[in-house]
Amino acid sequence: MAAGAGLLGLVFGVSKGRASPRLRPPGAEDEETFLAKCARCGKCAEVCPLGCIQIAHAEDGILSLGTPYMTPLEHPCDLCMKCTEVCSTGALKTIPKEEVRMGIAVIDKDLCIARRDDDCQTCYRTCPQYGKAIKLEKLKYPVIDPDYCTGCGMCEHVCLGNPKAVHVKVREQEAKL
Missing domain, CATH: 3.30.70.20 (Alpha-Beta Plaits)
Structure with missing residues (x-):
């Protein structure tokens, strides 16, 4: 077995x-x-x-x-x-x-530096889809817009959190196998 x-x-x-x-x-x-x-x-x-x-x-x-x-x-x-x-x-x-959809970035709010009232916009400022794939809620907190996120991973790579607050996941429609 x-x-x-x-x-x-x-x-x-x-x-x-x-x-x-x-x-x-x-x-x-x-x-x-x-x-x-x-x-x-x-x-x-x-x-x-x-x-x-x-x-x-x-x-x-x-x-x-x-x-x-x-x-x-x-x-x-x-x-x-x-x-x-x-x-x-x-x-x-x-x-x-702009049509690439390799994956989707997900932000763990508990690990996000910006959500701990620290000044961090690293993922937002580094995103190739600037102002589209990652938006700032209340001009401070990064939020992923799945309609624009390509899954390139730039946000995950540059995240200053330890452990990282951002992770790119395989989109559900790709995970059918």
Whole structure:
């Protein structure tokens, strides 16, 4: 029984407490379509000037093996869109930067420095969708607008909180697999 569960974990990427899907690069469709289209060639990772794109290993699950993913805390995406230009299978579609929806930033209000009455607007001022994806409630408290958030991770990367108050999550519609 335990061996079967371990094998299922490897296939579906739930080993080591982590579950697929991962945050995918700009232009990726839903997880199932992305996994079906991705050639696992690694060209997107090679062309990424900031090193934002990483390639999944066996511990991410056999279905995800060799596919690109992003960890915005370590390397936020500047939405240069070069990855979409080299994708020959259409797994990453060329779309306008404003339409990218890799994930969604979530702010933990209990950890947010601004909500502890300290002066912090780092995530707001650094957001590439300035004044749209992150708005200031009462001219002080950052709030994410999901209609504009691209999931680039810049806010998570620059958050001054320890632990970080901002985290980028995979959008629900992408997590169907």
